[in-house]
Amino acid sequence: xxxxxxxxxxxxxxxxxxxxxxxxxxxxxxxxxxxxxxxxxxxxxxxxxxxxxxxxxxxxxxxxxxxxxxxxxxxxxxxxxxxxxxxxxxxxxxxxxxxxxxxxxxxxxxxxxxxxxxxxxxxxxxxxxxxxxxxxxxxxxxxxxxxxxxxxxxxxxxxxxxxxxxxxxxxxxxxxxxxxxxxxxxxxxxxxxxxxxxxxxxxx
Numbered sequence: 001x002x003x004x005x006x007x008x009x010x011x012x013x014x015x016x017x018x019x020x021x022x023x024x025x026x027x028x029x030x031x032x033x034x035x036x037x038x039x040x041x042x043x044x045x046x047x048x049x050x051x052x053x054x055x056x057x058x059x060x061x062x063x064x065x066x067x068x069x070x071x072x073x074x075x076x077x078x079x080x081x082x083x084x085x086x087x088x089x090x091x092x093x094x095x096x097x098x099x100x101x102x103x104x105x106x107x108x109x110x111x112x113x114x115x116x117x118x119x120x121x122x123x124x125x126x127x128x129x130x131x132x133x134x135x136x137x138x139x140x141x142x143x144x145x146x147x148x149x150x151x152x153x154x155x156x157x158x159x160x161x162x163x164x165x166x167x168x169x170x171x172x173x174x175x176x177x178x179x180x181x182x183x184x185x186x187x188x189x190x191x192x193x194x195x196x197x198x199x200x201x202x203x204x
Contacts, residue, residue, distance in 0.1 A: 003028075005077035007064070008053070009162075015064050016055045016162070019077050023052035035074045041066050051155045053162075115153050122146035 009016040022028045029049040036045045036054075041062035046055045054077075058067055072078040101114045126142035129135060 002072065002075050003077045004080040006080055010064060013060050014057050015067065016053060017077065019052045019054065024049055032076055035076055039067065039070045051158060115149055119146050119149045119153070
């Protein structure tokens with residue numbers, strides 16, 4: 001079965017895919033590197049097995065759909081597709097969770113969120129179970145989930161940082177292009193007018 005992927009971030013010429021089911025599977029991402037290198041529309045790429053990330057820089061005249069079609073044909077991954085009812089229910093649930101998360105962030109001045117709260121709760125229950133000498137299996141499960149959530153929180157921070165860096169890079173590249181075009185236009189205008197003004201002055 002082809003792994004499901006989602007687009008985490010996209011700007012013209014660059015797209016980041018996430019393949020959650022393949023996280024930390026180095027063999028899979030080694031295959032991704034080998035196959036993506038043969039895609040004619042891909043200029044460069046970077047994979048990160050730890051976070052399940054695939055960053056692709058593609059030709060300006062290409063489209064993201066061409067990259068995803070190539071990946072699906074090569075059986076690397078395919079974009080997840082949900083039915084309308086699934087999207088509606090999921091959207092409502094995620095919207096409610098996002099509201100609770102925003103409230104917690106406001107109360108803590110940005111220092112906490114729901115995931116961090118769950119980590120603390122799981123750690124607390126797990127350690128309590130161990131100290132009271134109760135079921136070690138329950139304690140180990142709680143501590144394992146706390147560790148997994150903490151790892152996901154770190155990955156989320158890295159993803160946000162990567163996305164912010166990509167936006168900054170794209171903005172700087174756009175500004176540099178606009179600045180170069182403005183400079184060229186100004187320089188051309190100056191070279192055509194200055195000789196005329198000097199020639200007119202000399203004739204007088």
